[in-house]
Amino acid sequence: GPRVAVLISGRGSNMAALLEAAAAPDYPAEIALVLSNRADAAGLAHAAGRGVPTAVVESRGRPREAFEAALQAELAAHDIELVALAGFMRVLTEGFVRAWEGRMVNIHPSLLPSFPGLDTHARALAAGVRLHGCTVHLVTPGVDEGPIIAQAAVPVLPEDTEAELAARVLAEEHRLYPAALAWLASGRVRLEEGRVVGTLPAATGALI
Numbered sequence: 001g002p003r004v005a006v007l008i009s010g011r012g013s014n015m016a017a018l019l020e021a022a023a024a025p026d027y028p029a030e031i032a033l034v035l036s037n038r039a040d041a042a043g044l045a046h047a048a049g050r051g052v053p054t055a056v057v058e059s060r061g062r063p064r065e066a067f068e069a070a071l072q073a074e075l076a077a078h079d080i081e082l083v084a085l086a087g088f089m090r091v092l093t094e095g096f097v098r099a100w101e102g103r104m105v106n107i108h109p110s111l112l113p114s115f116p117g118l119d120t121h122a123r124a125l126a127a128g129v130r131l132h133g134c135t136v137h138l139v140t141p142g143v144d145e146g147p148i149i150a151q152a153a154v155p156v157l158p159e160d161t162e163a164e165l166a167a168r169v170l171a172e173e174h175r176l177y178p179a180a181l182a183w184l185a186s187g188r189v190r191l192e193e194g195r196v197v198g199t200l201p202a203a204t205g206a207l208i
Protein backbone atom coordinates (compact mmCIF):
# COMPACT_ATOMS: atom_id res chain seq x y z
CA GLY A 1 0.00 0.00 0.00
CA PRO A 2 0.97 3.65 -0.21
CA ARG A 3 3.64 5.07 2.08
CA VAL A 4 2.06 7.33 4.68
CA ALA A 5 3.60 10.06 6.83
CA VAL A 6 1.78 10.83 10.07
CA LEU A 7 2.34 14.44 11.18
CA ILE A 8 2.05 15.18 14.90
CA SER A 9 2.72 18.01 17.33
CA GLY A 10 2.28 16.38 20.72
CA ARG A 11 0.83 13.34 22.46
CA GLY A 12 0.34 11.29 19.33
CA SER A 13 -2.45 8.98 20.47
CA ASN A 14 -4.09 9.04 17.04
CA MET A 15 -0.73 8.29 15.47
CA ALA A 16 -0.38 5.32 17.86
CA ALA A 17 -3.82 4.07 16.79
CA LEU A 18 -2.77 4.34 13.14
CA LEU A 19 0.47 2.46 13.81
CA GLU A 20 -1.39 -0.30 15.59
CA ALA A 21 -3.92 -0.69 12.78
CA ALA A 22 -1.21 -0.56 10.11
CA ALA A 23 0.65 -3.40 11.82
CA ALA A 24 -2.04 -5.78 10.57
CA PRO A 25 -0.79 -7.61 7.47
CA ASP A 26 -3.89 -6.73 5.45
CA TYR A 27 -3.85 -2.98 6.25
CA PRO A 28 -3.72 -1.18 2.87
CA ALA A 29 -1.10 1.44 3.83
CA GLU A 30 2.36 1.54 5.33
CA ILE A 31 3.25 4.13 7.98
CA ALA A 32 6.69 5.00 6.66
CA LEU A 33 7.36 8.15 8.71
CA VAL A 34 6.19 9.93 11.85
CA LEU A 35 7.13 13.60 11.66
CA SER A 36 6.72 16.28 14.31
CA ASN A 37 7.07 20.05 14.08
CA ARG A 38 8.22 20.02 17.70
CA ALA A 39 11.18 18.10 19.06
CA ASP A 40 9.42 17.60 22.40
CA ALA A 41 6.38 15.80 20.99
CA ALA A 42 5.74 12.78 23.22
CA GLY A 43 4.55 10.74 20.25
CA LEU A 44 8.03 10.62 18.70
CA ALA A 45 9.32 8.22 21.34
CA HIS A 46 6.33 5.95 20.88
CA ALA A 47 6.91 5.76 17.13
CA ALA A 48 10.63 5.17 17.51
CA GLY A 49 9.88 2.42 20.03
CA ARG A 50 7.73 0.72 17.42
CA GLY A 51 10.58 0.87 14.91
CA VAL A 52 8.98 3.55 12.73
CA PRO A 53 11.30 6.19 11.21
CA THR A 54 10.83 9.60 12.84
CA ALA A 55 11.80 13.13 11.90
CA VAL A 56 11.55 16.58 13.43
CA VAL A 57 11.06 19.62 11.25
CA GLU A 58 11.04 22.48 13.70
CA SER A 59 8.41 25.08 12.92
CA ARG A 60 9.25 27.57 15.62
CA GLY A 61 11.38 30.59 14.86
CA ARG A 62 11.51 30.32 11.09
CA PRO A 63 9.41 31.66 8.23
CA ARG A 64 6.51 29.51 7.11
CA GLU A 65 8.05 29.03 3.65
CA ALA A 66 11.27 27.65 5.10
CA PHE A 67 9.36 25.32 7.41
CA GLU A 68 7.22 23.94 4.61
CA ALA A 69 10.16 23.55 2.22
CA ALA A 70 11.94 21.48 4.86
CA LEU A 71 8.76 19.49 5.43
CA GLN A 72 8.39 18.75 1.71
CA ALA A 73 12.02 17.70 1.51
CA GLU A 74 11.58 15.27 4.41
CA LEU A 75 8.42 13.79 2.87
CA ALA A 76 10.16 13.40 -0.49
CA ALA A 77 13.21 11.81 1.12
CA HIS A 78 10.94 9.12 2.54
CA ASP A 79 8.98 8.62 -0.72
CA ILE A 80 5.74 9.60 1.01
CA GLU A 81 2.52 9.28 -0.99
CA LEU A 82 -0.15 10.12 1.62
CA VAL A 83 -0.06 12.50 4.59
CA ALA A 84 -2.17 12.02 7.72
CA LEU A 85 -2.36 15.00 10.09
CA ALA A 86 -2.88 13.70 13.63
CA GLY A 87 -2.93 16.47 16.19
CA PHE A 88 -0.66 18.53 13.92
CA MET A 89 -1.20 22.05 15.18
CA ARG A 90 0.24 24.11 12.32
CA VAL A 91 -1.89 25.66 9.60
CA LEU A 92 -0.41 24.82 6.19
CA THR A 93 -0.23 27.29 3.31
CA GLU A 94 -2.41 27.02 0.24
CA GLY A 95 0.61 26.04 -1.85
CA PHE A 96 1.51 23.14 0.41
CA VAL A 97 -2.09 21.98 0.62
CA ARG A 98 -2.51 22.09 -3.17
CA ALA A 99 0.62 20.00 -3.61
CA TRP A 100 -1.05 17.24 -1.55
CA GLU A 101 -4.57 17.67 -2.89
CA GLY A 102 -6.58 14.48 -2.42
CA ARG A 103 -3.61 12.89 -0.64
CA MET A 104 -3.68 14.60 2.77
CA VAL A 105 -6.21 13.91 5.52
CA ASN A 106 -6.85 15.40 8.95
CA ILE A 107 -8.75 14.33 12.02
CA HIS A 108 -10.72 17.02 13.79
CA PRO A 109 -12.39 16.67 17.21
CA SER A 110 -15.90 17.81 16.31
CA LEU A 111 -18.71 16.98 13.91
CA LEU A 112 -17.73 19.43 11.18
CA PRO A 113 -18.89 21.88 9.99
CA SER A 114 -19.73 22.57 13.65
CA PHE A 115 -16.82 23.83 15.75
CA PRO A 116 -13.86 24.23 13.40
CA GLY A 117 -10.71 25.50 15.08
CA LEU A 118 -9.60 25.02 18.67
CA ASP A 119 -11.26 24.20 22.02
CA THR A 120 -13.95 22.16 20.33
CA HIS A 121 -15.10 20.26 23.44
CA ALA A 122 -15.53 23.37 25.59
CA ARG A 123 -17.42 25.04 22.76
CA ALA A 124 -19.68 22.01 22.27
CA LEU A 125 -20.52 22.05 25.99
CA ALA A 126 -21.16 25.80 25.90
CA ALA A 127 -23.44 25.42 22.88
CA GLY A 128 -25.47 22.72 24.59
CA VAL A 129 -25.29 20.26 21.69
CA ARG A 130 -26.46 16.73 22.53
CA LEU A 131 -24.29 15.03 19.91
CA HIS A 132 -20.60 15.66 19.38
CA GLY A 133 -17.86 13.64 17.75
CA CYS A 134 -15.00 13.65 15.29
CA THR A 135 -14.42 14.03 11.58
CA VAL A 136 -11.80 12.74 9.14
CA HIS A 137 -11.60 14.99 6.09
CA LEU A 138 -9.39 15.73 3.12
CA VAL A 139 -7.33 18.86 3.68
CA THR A 140 -8.11 21.95 1.60
CA PRO A 141 -6.77 25.49 2.05
CA GLY A 142 -9.69 26.53 4.28
CA VAL A 143 -8.92 25.26 7.78
CA ASP A 144 -11.19 22.32 8.76
CA GLU A 145 -13.27 22.88 5.61
CA GLY A 146 -12.25 19.97 3.38
CA PRO A 147 -14.53 17.23 2.03
CA ILE A 148 -15.61 14.81 4.75
CA ILE A 149 -14.62 11.15 4.51
CA ALA A 150 -16.02 9.84 7.80
CA GLN A 151 -17.55 10.92 11.09
CA ALA A 152 -18.33 9.29 14.42
CA ALA A 153 -20.82 10.67 16.93
CA VAL A 154 -20.94 10.42 20.71
CA PRO A 155 -23.57 11.65 23.17
CA VAL A 156 -22.99 14.71 25.31
CA LEU A 157 -24.15 13.76 28.81
CA PRO A 158 -25.69 16.25 31.23
CA GLU A 159 -22.88 16.35 33.78
CA ASP A 160 -20.01 16.07 31.30
CA THR A 161 -16.78 17.89 31.99
CA GLU A 162 -14.62 18.97 29.09
CA ALA A 163 -12.16 16.19 29.94
CA GLU A 164 -14.86 13.50 30.01
CA LEU A 165 -16.27 14.63 26.70
CA ALA A 166 -12.81 14.84 25.14
CA ALA A 167 -12.03 11.28 26.25
CA ARG A 168 -15.29 9.97 24.80
CA VAL A 169 -14.54 11.63 21.47
CA LEU A 170 -10.90 10.51 21.49
CA ALA A 171 -11.91 6.85 21.79
CA GLU A 172 -13.94 7.31 18.61
CA GLU A 173 -11.07 9.12 16.89
CA HIS A 174 -8.89 6.07 17.50
CA ARG A 175 -11.46 3.84 15.76
CA LEU A 176 -12.38 6.22 12.97
CA TYR A 177 -9.00 7.39 11.74
CA PRO A 178 -7.48 3.99 10.89
CA ALA A 179 -10.66 3.05 9.02
CA ALA A 180 -10.88 6.28 7.05
CA LEU A 181 -7.17 6.23 6.14
CA ALA A 182 -7.59 2.66 4.91
CA TRP A 183 -10.48 3.71 2.65
CA LEU A 184 -8.36 6.44 1.08
CA ALA A 185 -5.24 4.29 0.80
CA SER A 186 -7.10 1.44 -0.88
CA GLY A 187 -8.85 3.75 -3.34
CA ARG A 188 -12.26 2.90 -1.90
CA VAL A 189 -12.81 6.65 -1.56
CA ARG A 190 -11.11 9.45 -3.46
CA LEU A 191 -11.36 13.13 -4.25
CA GLU A 192 -13.16 13.99 -7.51
CA GLU A 193 -14.03 17.57 -8.49
CA GLY A 194 -13.81 18.71 -4.89
CA ARG A 195 -16.00 15.96 -3.49
CA VAL A 196 -15.34 12.65 -1.80
CA VAL A 197 -16.62 9.83 -3.98
CA GLY A 198 -16.57 6.07 -3.64
CA THR A 199 -18.14 3.56 -1.31
CA LEU A 200 -18.78 5.64 1.78
CA PRO A 201 -19.89 3.63 4.78
CA ALA A 202 -22.63 5.01 7.02
CA ALA A 203 -21.72 7.23 9.95
CA THR A 204 -20.60 5.35 13.01
CA GLY A 205 -21.17 6.06 16.65
CA ALA A 206 -22.91 5.32 19.88
CA LEU A 207 -26.29 6.72 18.93
CA ILE A 208 -26.58 6.27 15.19
Ligand code: GAR
Pocket residue numbers: 008009010011012013014015086087088089107108109117118170173
Ligand atom coordinates in the same frame (compact mmCIF):
# COMPACT_ATOMS: atom_id res chain seq x y z
C1 GAR B 1 -6.93 15.03 18.81
O1 GAR B 1 -8.12 15.13 19.56
C2 GAR B 1 -7.13 15.63 17.44
O2 GAR B 1 -8.40 15.39 16.90
C3 GAR B 1 -6.94 17.08 17.73
O3 GAR B 1 -5.88 17.15 18.65
C4 GAR B 1 -5.84 15.95 19.40
C5 GAR B 1 -4.47 15.35 19.25
O4 GAR B 1 -4.34 14.24 20.12
N1 GAR B 1 -6.62 17.80 16.53
C6 GAR B 1 -6.89 19.10 16.37
O5 GAR B 1 -7.41 19.78 17.23
C7 GAR B 1 -6.49 19.65 15.02
N2 GAR B 1 -6.72 21.05 14.96
P1 GAR B 1 -3.23 13.14 19.83
O6 GAR B 1 -1.92 13.88 19.65
O7 GAR B 1 -3.22 12.28 21.06
O8 GAR B 1 -3.63 12.39 18.58
